Amino acid sequence: MEPSSSTKGFFQSPPVIPPQYLEDSSLQRIISLHLPSPIPQSIEEDLSRFSRFVLSKRVLSYVADAERNLPYLQPLTTFGAENKQNPLVTSEGWRALQDIGIKEGIVGLGYEDTNNRWNSRAYQFIKYHLWCGSSALVTCPSAMTDGAASLLGKHLNDVDGAVYADARRRLISRDVDTAWTSGQWMTERKGGSDVRGTETVARKLEGNEKQESDGFDAVGMKLGPWKIDGFKWFSSATDANMTILLAKTGADGKISAFYAPLWRQVKGRSDGEMELNGVRIQRLKNKLGTKPLPTAELELKGMRGYLLGKEGEGVKEISTILNITRMHNIISAVGGWGRGLAISRAFARVRESSGKLLCDTPAHVRRLAQEHVKYRAHMHLAYFVAALLGCSEGHNPSDHSIASSSIIPHDPHQIKALLRVLTPMTKAQTALSSINGLRACMESLGGVGYLENEDPALNIARLFRDANVLAIWEGTTDIMADDLIRAIKRTGHSDVLSALGSWVARAVATGGKIGLNDECQRLKTLWDKLSAELKAKGKEELKWKGRDYLQDLDTLVCGCLLVMDAARDSDETAIEIARRWILGNDSSGQSWRAEADWDKKIVFGGPVVQTKL
Known part of the structure; x- marks a missing residue:
């Protein structure tokens, strides 16, 4: 799939990196859905420039330095006294990446759109998505900085509001001499x-x-x-x-x-x-x-x-901070996963095995296609929750294609209910999926994927070990399952389940327009079963099966999002991805060769550019 004219520049990469490296049809769908159409020139130019910058030799050298020169303590002064001034030593690479994140507005972007001309959260997190694979985890303090800025913003009229206002000003600043x-x-x-x-x-x-x-x-x-x-x-x-x-x-x-x-x-x-x-x-x-x-x-x-x-x-x-930091956790998961898949795609185009390029080996491409379907589903899930967060903060999506697609409800109470119930589920499921997905990306490179090499551009092993924290930080999977059940039962399950049920019904109705009748019937059946259990069973039993409900809700919501996205433009690849996600192993109704052709379209989009390695 070729990028649209409004986003083509976004997917261009520097000459030192294969031009396919950041071609990401899933991210392209997110951009066209969550940003205004046409994309404002300033945003398009910023994302295009930044997509090249994150893969530049300069940035990747900072990542290598941060990985090589780890932080350490100098607890004592030269004469043996306790070092209270500056006991922590970090690397030049780490500090440089911190400064880059500040200058690029990785936090600040979420607070700069005062006119609501577009969803500043969507813009922020799309840029954040590109940054994840090259950030050496400076995104962790970014997440907490964003959360702190949001919390302090609620207390500006308190007795100590002037103190909070000064701190918040620094947290969202792009000036490295001012920023905190x-x-x-x-x-x-x-x-x-x-x-x-x-x-x-x-x-x-x-x-x-x-x-x-x-x-x-x-x-x-x-x-x-x-x-x-x-x-x-x-x-x-x-x-x-x-x-x-x-x-x-x-x-x-x-x-x-x-x-x-x-x-x-x-x-x-x-x-x-x-x-x-x-x-x-x-x-x-x-x-x-x-x-x-x-x-x-x-x-x-x-x-x-x-x-x-x-x-x-x-x-x-x-809890105000947790809503924000969990959102950062979610984008870190799909961002790191997306970088791993980009490396896998680039490698498949140039790596030869048994006389054939991997991109021409159907079994290899089939496995990549399975991972890309999961990635596309969780990308939509991640940015749906990001859009809900933006709307809950007062950003108006009226000039987005997302509004006309009915993906985001207009009722503020429904938005709040969906955000509350879907945030813990999305945090849990994107974390687990990215860990499994990056493991598969390592395997797709063979021995190269397992190497802790000095080249950050190809080091999937680094992305994999970093991703494992995402299932723990800000609450383990079991904690998220518990939070999901509390959101349903404590908040009043009728309100939460009613909001979710109305949203699912809109998605199911949409699917008939593009011939996904069987798929939508399956989604409806899943929702009927899930909602009946959530209403009827007691809290303790629901907690006992909490992980099952995380998985079921993940399957349901991702399926609905894929259907609604495909219905926007009847894109044939989007329809096929929705069909595969919802039907799973039951989706095969074609010859294996036809399925293999779809595999290639899902992974590589248009014609595959082949260069032997």
């Missing part, structure tokens, strides 16, 4: 994902005690009136400028949320010397993947911060 990144500290040794196990304690300072310990943060804002003591066991973005964290307050020990800068001015010094704000980095974690990302165990002793919202409502406050 944020951490998010929830996990503790006792609790893990269960924040009820939080042992960190915060106490509000009063009178003389507060005056004696008052000071200023790194940018001259007064330190907060709360003193925080405790231990955070798994804290990413250790090199951030601020953090959002949870701690217990009051005699009842309820969990509250806090904003705290990571750096403060050393008292009694006039030279601007800085020190950590009551934080001691105990050690860095040794992880399977995400190795350039400094993840640490942190001891908090006298950390100064500000209470966000009301005491005892920390979980409610932090």
